[in-house]
Every structure is written in C-alpha cells, then in structure tokens.
Amino acid sequence: MLDSVKIAKRQSEIRQAIAPLAGKTNPTEDEVRQMGDLDREYSTNETRYRAALIAEDTERREAGADLETRSGKEWADLMGRFEVRQIVHALDTGKMLSGQTAEIVTELRNRGSFQGMPVPLAALEQRAGETTSGGITYPGQLYATVARLFPASVAAKMGAATINVDVGDVWIPVTSSSVTAGWAGEADNVPGPVPYTEETRTLKPDHNLGVHMRITRNALKYSGQTLEQSIRSDMLGTIGAELDKAVFLGTGVDGQPLGVITGAADYGITEQAVSAAASWSAFRAAVVAFMTGNAAAAASDVLALIRPEVWSKLDDTLIAGTAVSEWDRLTGNIPAGNIAMSANALAAPAASATTALLTTAAGGIPPITVGIWGAIDVIRDPFSDAQSGGLRLTALTTVDVAVARPAQLRVLTGVQI
Known part of the structure; x- marks a missing residue:
C-alpha cells in the first residue's frame, strides 16, 4: 500500500478517536493528554502526507517517462507478458484487463484508432521455444502528413x-x-422634404x-x-x-x-x-x-x-x-x-x-x-x-x-x- 494511503487512513482514525473527546464538557486529565497527543500526531501526519504525495508523484513521472522512452527491445520484453486470453475474456464477459496486457492495449489505443480490442501482431506470432533477437527494431518512422496545396483565400482580403x-x-x-438641399431667398421656401x-x-x-x-x-x-x-x-x-x-x-x-x-x-x-x-x-x-x-x-x-x-x-x-x-x-x-x-x-x-x-x-x-x-x-x-x-x-x-x-x-x- 502507498504511504500516502496509509497516512490518509490513519488521519481518518485520529478524527474518529478525537471526535468523542472533543465533545466532552469536563474531560479528565488523561483525556486532555490523549487529545494533545492525537492533535500532535495529526499535525505531523499532515506534513508526512504532503511529502509522500511529492515522492509518489516523482515516481509516477519517472515510470511514465520510462514507458514513453521504452526501446524496441524493452517493448519486445513487455510483449512477452501479453495475455491473449484476457482479450478473449474482455470481449466475452466484459472483464477488465490488468497488468502488462492492459498497459499495452492502452498504449495501442493512444497510437491508433480501433473499433474493437487491439491485439499486437507480435503477441500472435510468439511460439513456444522461439527466441527474439535482441536490440532489433523496425526502421520505419512516422512524420507529419504532407498536406495538399490549396489556393489562398481572398474573400476576406477583398473586404468581405x-x-x-x-x-x-x-x-x-x-x-x-x-x-435634397437647396438655398432659398427671403420669404421663399426651401426644397420640400423627400420621404x-x-x-x-x-x-x-x-x-x-x-x-x-x-x-x-x-x-x-x-x-x-x-x-x-x-x-x-x-x-x-x-x-x-x-x-x-x-x-x-x-x-x-x-x-x-x-x-x-x-x-x-x-x-x-x-x-x-x-x-x-x-x-x-x-x-x-x-x-x-x-x-x-x-x-x-x-x-x-x-x-x-x-x-x-x-x-x-x-x-x-x-x-x-x-x-x-x-x-x-x-x-x-x-x-x-x-x-x-x-x-x-x-x-x-x-x-x-x-x-x-x-x-x-x-x-x-x-x-x-x-x-x-x-x-x-x-x-x-x-x-x-x-x-x-x-x-x-x-x-x-x-x-x-x-x-x-x-x-x-x-x-x-x-x-x-
């Protein structure tokens, strides 16, 4: 169990223990001393909880970076733990994927579009007794798609x-x-109004x-x-x-x-x-x-x-x-x-x-x-x-x-x- 989870659970226990003591009008000396001990422990746990979250966040980031920068050889090692039977159970009964199988499926969905459940071809090609050459990766590289040429828009430039x-x-x-406008002399009428x-x-x-x-x-x-x-x-x-x-x-x-x-x-x-x-x-x-x-x-x-x-x-x-x-x-x-x-x-x-x-x-x-x-x-x-x-x-x-x-x-x- 993560340290942050353990600390959070202990904090909940402290709150439950201190609640009835805080409600007493005339607590005894032992109860006052117990409340003080629980209060000091609660304050200390708050600091420990924040430290645990920082440490665990760093570990998560390092684990994520390790996954993103995983080489072809490491990917092949991970593929060796892929379980096709989990895919079958997920399609048949809706059972949740777990372990390396769930990790691989998630990464495949992030890379491409699948209507069903993605299964890597390498998982189907594995056979008993076969070995995979180490350090060999597929040389293909993905670049941004080259867009077609379109005429420049001119409607806005022409004031539209x-x-x-x-x-x-x-x-x-x-x-x-x-x-209409016009001049008029003394006692003359100006031009009439126009509707x-x-x-x-x-x-x-x-x-x-x-x-x-x-x-x-x-x-x-x-x-x-x-x-x-x-x-x-x-x-x-x-x-x-x-x-x-x-x-x-x-x-x-x-x-x-x-x-x-x-x-x-x-x-x-x-x-x-x-x-x-x-x-x-x-x-x-x-x-x-x-x-x-x-x-x-x-x-x-x-x-x-x-x-x-x-x-x-x-x-x-x-x-x-x-x-x-x-x-x-x-x-x-x-x-x-x-x-x-x-x-x-x-x-x-x-x-x-x-x-x-x-x-x-x-x-x-x-x-x-x-x-x-x-x-x-x-x-x-x-x-x-x-x-x-x-x-x-x-x-x-x-x-x-x-x-x-x-x-x-x-x-x-x-x-x-």
Missing part, C-alpha cells in the same frame, strides 16, 4: 464580412432615398456546400496521430477554396449562391469595359469613379482583385524611356497589401482578356457580406465502407452572399494581357 446565422433569413436594410425609403438585401439559407471525404483503413493505420490534423487541413482548405470561388463566380443555380462578378448585373454593380492592355490608367479610371461617387476618399482605400497574368503584364510593361513599370505605378497609388491575386476567384482568361474587381469599404460597411448558418455539420456514414473497414465523412455548411451597396464594387472587363 462573414456573419454567423443561427436560423432563418437575414435582412440588411439599405437607404435608397436621396436627401426616407429603404431597400432590403436578404441572405437566405438556400445554398448548401458539401465536402465528402473517404478515409481508407490504410490511412487510419498509417497516419496515426497526424490523421486529425490532416482531416482538419483538408476539410478547411477545400471549403475555403470553394467558398472563395462561389463568392465571386457563383452561378446562382445548382445550389450555388450568386457571385458578385457573375451576378454584377443582378446586384447593380457597374461593369467598366477596359478593352485595352492592363495598365494603371485603366484602374485609375475606376478609382476616380469610386471617389466621385463618395465611396472612397483616396486610391489607398481601394482593394483590387486580379489574376496573376495581369500582374505579369503590368510588371512587364515599362513606361517609355524609364525603368518604371505599370505595376510600379499601380502599387504607388494602391498599396501592394490591398491587391489580391487569385486564379481561383477569377475566371481563366478568354481571348487574351480577363476580369478584375475593385472594392472599397465605405462608412465601415463591407462591400460583400457572406452569411454562414450555424457550424459545419460533420456526418459519418458507417455503412458504405463497412466491408473494407473505411470511414466516410460528409461536411455540410449553408452559405449565401449579399451586396449591400453596389457602389462599393466595380468590375473591370476586357483587361487584356
């Missing part, structure tokens, strides 16, 4: 705001009336994005502790890439939300036909339109989304007689941090021409609003791959896109590269 919705629709009211009106932008939970993952039994066994990180990375990257594409290029049909570029006419977003080579002057015209429409106060307030081919064209075009490129002129007015490049959020060039998008956050209002309903719903399908021992997961999320003020966005078409 994400709101989380519990249930139902979301209405975004936008002022649609204009206030205040609003328009409503609605986010509806009508668009569901699904990510389907099929995890084979081999992946479950090979990946080990890195499997959870790999699944999170894959799921997050896939959802992020598809959301980016839908926010800008969503068709509005087949379950997709209507993207701001594809649905520019429906949202009332101005489409400016450049029909010329990519240059700072083409972007400058759109920036001027923002400034004259009170959507931006300076070029530095504007965010730009372009394809990598546009950057290549701008960087390769030098101003005559100088070493300054069109890209230098663009970043001299629109900071490079305000420019996002993506081959996922913008359609591929057609006939050597592509599209660009400019946005700005006027009055703190985001140019694009993305509504996400609830959390990602991960559903397990335990039946489809039951025969192969695989696992199928489906992640569902409901999303919609809305534009509050079309004046905060501008689509540039026909940007030649």
